[in-house]
Amino acid sequence: xxxxxxxxxxxxxxxxxxxxxxxxxxxxxxxxxxxxxxxxxxxxxxxxxxxxxxxxxxxxxxxxxxxxxxxxxxxxxxxxxxxxxxxxxxxxxxxxxxxxxxxxxxxxxxxxxxxxxxxxxxxxxxxxxxxxxxxxxxxxxxxxxxxxxxxxxxxxxxxxxxxxxxxxxxxxxxxxxxxxxxxxxxxxxxxxxxxxxxxxxxxxxxxxxxxxxxxxxxxxxxxxxxxxxxxxxxxxxxxxxxxxxxxxxxxxxxxxxx
Amino acid sequence: xxxxxxxxxxxxxxxxxxxxxxxxxxxxxxxxxxxxxxxxxxxxxxxxxxxxxxxxxxxxxxxxxxxxxxxxxxxxxxxxxxxxxxxxxxxxxxxxxxxxxxxxxxxxxxxxxxxxxxxxxxxxxxxxxxxxxxxxxxxxxxxxxxxxxxxxxxxxxxxxxxxxxxxxxxxxxxxxxxxxxxxxxxxxxxxxxxxxxxxxxxxxxxxxxxxxxxxxxxxxxxxxxxxxxxxxxxxxxxxxxxxxxxxxxxxxxxxxxx
DNA sequence: ATAATAGTGTCTCTTAGACATTATGCG
DNA sequence: CGCATAATGTCTAAGAGACACTATTAT
Numbered sequence: 001x002x003x004x005x006x007x008x009x010x011x012x013x014x015x016x017x018x019x020x021x022x023x024x025x026x027x028x029x030x031x032x033x034x035x036x037x038x039x040x041x042x043x044x045x046x047x048x049x050x051x052x053x054x055x056x057x058x059x060x061x062x063x064x065x066x067x068x069x070x071x072x073x074x075x076x077x078x079x080x081x082x083x084x085x086x087x088x089x090x091x092x093x094x095x096x097x098x099x100x101x102x103x104x105x106x107x108x109x110x111x112x113x114x115x116x117x118x119x120x121x122x123x124x125x126x127x128x129x130x131x132x133x134x135x136x137x138x139x140x141x142x143x144x145x146x147x148x149x150x151x152x153x154x155x156x157x158x159x160x161x162x163x164x165x166x167x168x169x170x171x172x173x174x175x176x177x178x179x180x181x182x183x184x185x186x187x188x189x190x191x192x193x194x195x196x197x198x199x200x201x202x203x204x205x206x207x208x209x210x211x212x213x214x215x216x217x218x219x220x221x222x223x224x225x226x227x228x229x230x231x232x233x234x235x236x237x238x239x240x241x242x243x244x245x246x247x248x249x250x251x252x253x254x255x256x257x258x
Numbered sequence: 259x260x261x262x263x264x265x266x267x268x269x270x271x272x273x274x275x276x277x278x279x280x281x282x283x284x285x286x287x288x289x290x291x292x293x294x295x296x297x298x299x300x301x302x303x304x305x306x307x308x309x310x311x312x313x314x315x316x317x318x319x320x321x322x323x324x325x326x327x328x329x330x331x332x333x334x335x336x337x338x339x340x341x342x343x344x345x346x347x348x349x350x351x352x353x354x355x356x357x358x359x360x361x362x363x364x365x366x367x368x369x370x371x372x373x374x375x376x377x378x379x380x381x382x383x384x385x386x387x388x389x390x391x392x393x394x395x396x397x398x399x400x401x402x403x404x405x406x407x408x409x410x411x412x413x414x415x416x417x418x419x420x421x422x423x424x425x426x427x428x429x430x431x432x433x434x435x436x437x438x439x440x441x442x443x444x445x446x447x448x449x450x451x452x453x454x455x456x457x458x459x460x461x462x463x464x465x466x467x468x469x470x471x472x473x474x475x476x477x478x479x480x481x482x483x484x485x486x487x488x489x490x491x492x493x494x495x496x497x498x499x500x501x502x503x504x505x506x507x508x509x510x511x512x513x514x515x516x
Numbered sequence: 517a518t519a520a521t522a523g524t525g526t527c528t529c530t531t532a533g534a535c536a537t538t539a540t541g542c543g
Numbered sequence: 544c545g546c547a548t549a550a551t552g553t554c555t556a557a558g559a560g561a562c563a564c565t566a567t568t569a570t
Contacts, residue, residue, distance in 0.1 A: 009325055011269045012565065014356070014367060031570065032519050056475060067267055067365040096354040096369050098272070107325040109272060111354050167509040168426070183521080198512055202522080202560060206512065217508065234521040235568040237399040248510045251425040252474065253447060254456055254464065254532085258280040289543065290546050441548080457552080460533060468531065492548040494540040513561085 012106035015149070016074040017062030018091070019081065019114040021112065021157035022136065023175045025189055033235050035183070038191045040139045043122075045082060047148055053104050054148035060155065061134070062110070075113040082134050083122060090174050091115045094154075094161045102150055110149075114158040116174035166192045167225055168192040168250060170216070170243050179207070179220045183233060212248060217241040259383045260389070274332040275320030275409070276349070277372040277416035278341065280380055280394065281433045281449055291493050296449045298397040300413065301380075303340060305406055311362050312406035318413065319392070320368070331389035333371040340392050341380060348432050349373045352412075352419045353399040360408055368407075374432035426508060428474070428501050437478045437498040440465070441491060470506060475499040 025036040044058040049078040061082040065074035075091050091113050098109035122136065137145075142155060165171045172188045182204045189196050207213050220228045220240040229237035278301040283294040302316040319340040323332035330501060333349050349371050356367035380394065395403075423429045430446045440462045447454050465471050478486045478498040487495035 008271065011272050011325075013266065013274070014269050030519090032521095033344070033569075034520060064266065065356070067269075068358055071354060071367070093353055095351055096329060098323070100326055109329070165362065167507065167511065169510070181522090196511075199562085201562090203511070204523085206558075206560095213510065235570085236520080236522050236566075237568075238522055249425065250508050250510055251454070252427070252471065252506045252508055252563070253425065253454070253461070258545075288546095290548095291542080292547060425568090456537085457533070459535090459552095462550085464531075464533095489541080492540090493542045494547080494549050496549055 012108055013064045014109060014111065015062050016065050016071055016078060016111045016113060017060045017154060017156055018075050018078050019060055019112070020079065021114060021162060022117045022119050023188060024119055033211070033231070035187070035233050037249035038187055039232055040191050041136045042139055042142045043083065043134060043136050044142060044147070045134045045216070058145050059148035060151045065111070071111050079115055085117060085121050089115055089117055089121065092161070092165070094158050097150070097154070110154070111155050112158065114162055116162065116171055118175060163193050164238065167196070170247055173243045177243050179228065181230060181233060181238040181240060183238065185217070202232070215244060215246045216248065217243055267365070270366055272369065273320050273365060274323050274329055274336060274369045274371060275318045275412060276333050276335065276336050277318055277370070277413055278375055278458045279372060279420060280375045280377050280378055281446060282394070291491070293445070293491050296445055298449055299394045300397055301341065301392060301394050302400055302405070303392045315406035316403050317406035318409045323369070329369050333469045343375060343379050347375055347379065347400055348429065350419070350423070355408070355412070368412070369413050370416065372420055374420065376433060393412055403462055421451050422452050425454070428505055431501045437486060437500050439488060439491060439496040439498060440498065473502060473504045474506065475501055
């Protein structure tokens with residue numbers, strides 16, 4: 001096999017698709033300060049009406065990777081093109097798919113990434129891009145749409161991936177400000193994994209005091225050496241915490257760490 | 259973009275590489291029956307001396323996927339070609355890699371799979387394939403070799419992957435006979451994840467009696483309704499167990515299941 | 517005072533972990 | 544009997560889980 005003359009049929013491209021997730025806050029109206037509602041959202045783009053395949057359909061952002069870049073670089077490039085977000089965002093490779101017929105244009109595998117984006121980074125979104133091109137959907141709405149290609153399945157796979165990561169790694173940090181309250185952390189976990197239910201008092205105590213989990217988050221202190229608090233969720237100030245670099249490794253065969 | 263005339267440069271192929279792991283038993287000599295030693299092994303193939311790239315190097319088995327098959331089918335095809343093993347084996351996609359220069363032949367990404375193979379399936383290996391073509395290596399030996407392309411890195415990635423899976427899923431079953439003793443399970447886990455150390459008496463009790471883990475394995479009963487035992491590891495017979503279909507979901511935020 | 521969330525206390529039952537003890541079967 | 548592994552028992556400290564209660568701040 002040489003570079004110039006091909007003996008075999010080769011792929012018609014190696015696209016990278018990317019499911020960009022964010023969690024949006026919706027302040028509830030009322031005279032008393034109350035916890036914002038949070039929803040998981042995903043960014044979709046509308047294919048042009050002139051597209052050869054799936055014209056006018058909503059799809060995951062994506063595009064062809066190039067010979068001169070890595071797959072992750074291609075994913076970051078797409079992210080930048082669609083949302084103007086830089087590389088200070090976490091992306092993860094979910095899987096690579098190909099099966100005959102998945103793309104009418106030919107032999108077209110797809111490397112699927114997902115990105116976890118803090119809501120604050122998507123603020124300028126509708127301003128920066130053409131009004132009807134990229135749009136943030138509530139997750140249920142996105143799942144209910146008929147997406148281009150096999151993107152419904154890719155979206156479900158990405159969702160499964162981040163749900164799993166949410167429970168087994170500290171990716172919750174990607175959706176949170178640097179300093180957050182216990183309640184905010186709890187709410188983020190529940191937003192991504194609705195099945196996660198626990199008495200929040202126990203959640204807090206176990207997170208802070210048990211051997212296997214203490215060290216995961218720590219109190220944030222101000223210049224005066226006193227713990228910092230915030231009143232953004234309630235009139236009564238709540239203490240702020242931050243993630244450390246500790247990532248517990250867990251096991252089904254014993255409790256906690258190995 | 260059409261199927262016939264390409265406007266853009268496209269990949270020069272989409273290879274699938276596969277790290278085939280197995281656990282070998284080596285009976286220790288002696289007059290008393292004692293536990294076999296177990297080692298993690300990986301299958302490598304030797305590249306022909308006529309290869310354009312890395313001639314004579316050991317490499318992960320692999321080959322080009324085709325337009326007419328899925329990626330998993332390509333992986334199973336490679337597995338079949340190298341080991342004559344059928345589809346009754348578990349494979350998992352680890353990751354897809356590409357970066358400029360990773361293959362001197364051109365734009366060559368690689369989809370990495372790993373397979374977990376019961377030792378019994380590899381028995382006919384050296385007989386069925388050319389003597390010097392495919393060989394089972396002890397893992398440390400394989401890691402110490404200079405492998406073709408970036409296969410050292412791919413092998414390390416695969417190893418990280420199965421170590422993680424070993425602790426968080428029931429893939430241990432792939433290395434075990436259908437019925438196994440607690441000790442055998444314990445030994446398999448330790449073989450793949452040496453850091454896993456626990457008093458085996460506690461391991462057994464917790465596995466069988468705690469809320470979050472009971473249901474993972476169950477006793478095996480014979481036709482007479484009595485629990486089955488084996489004396490393959492010791493003179494004193496030990497009770498046999500089997501995995502159920504239960505796969506616990508675990509979390510860093512609480513103990514056990516969500 | 518009241519709304520809403522933050523934070524503490526308490527009690528019981530389960531589990532983790534360390535370690536000792538007994539049991540089985542064969543040479 | 545001695546060897547190697549299997550299986551059971553015991554004790555303490557830690558954690559899970561349920562739930563009641565107190566605290567803080569702005570309106």
